[in-house]
Amino acid sequence: DTAVSQTPKYLVTQMGNDKSIKCEQNLGHDTMYWYKQDSKKFLKIMFSYNNKELIINETVPNRFSPKSPDKAHLNLHINSLELGDSAVYFCASSRGTGDNSPLHFGNGTRLTVT
Amino acid sequence: GENVEQHPSTLSVQEGDSAVIKCTYSDSASNYFPWYKQELGKRPQLIIDIRSNVGEKKDQRIAVTLNKTAKHFSLHITETQPEDSAVYFCAASLDSNYQLIWGAGTKLIIKP
Helix, strand or coil: CCCEEEECCEEEECCCCCEEEEEEECCCCCEEEEEEECCCCCEEEEEEEECCEEEEECCCCCCEEEEEEECCEEEEEECCCCHHHCEEEEEEEECCCCCCCCCEECCCEEEEEC | CCCEEEECCEEEEECCCCEEEEEEECCCCCCEEEEEEECCCCCCEEEEEEECCCCEEEECCEEEEEECCCCEEEEEECCCCHHHCEEEEEEEECCCCCCCEECCCEEEEEEC
């Protein structure tokens, strides 16, 4: 049973398209995250939700819109895709706030924009 | 805000030798310091963490040391093996803070 699962694993699309990446966790965690990892491997946080409430919103273009229908799901929708959006996107979850519990990452979605 | 610097960016060691990766942080209030390992094509996974009330923590061949005065912490891997080849990330955060501040990563190469 995959604890944090995200789909799709690979996503190849053209510039200007709109795409979504889905994420679900079955760990009962309260907090979920989206990270972007570029070709240089740097991990950059994009968003964080706690119990469906947005708590971290880093400087990310507003073409990126997260949605959390419930605390087990955090989806990422990207409008008008650009070449620079090509990266691996990781979803993650953690137990909650204030206890610095470990992050559990999904297996990543490799997005390629052509 | 917090800033974490990680060195070296690439480290190549002979199998069986030890490897040390160092991180420095800027916010003296930071009190949680995890290390994540990311194998090629895989997801990052927590391998060890340390809190500021502890100076050292060991788990088999890996250990982390923390120097709060100097604001740096290090990952030590002894008797390195091929499966230790990966990118290692350090991070720092405050309690009651959702956000980890990440180092840039160290690519560890174990030479046979």
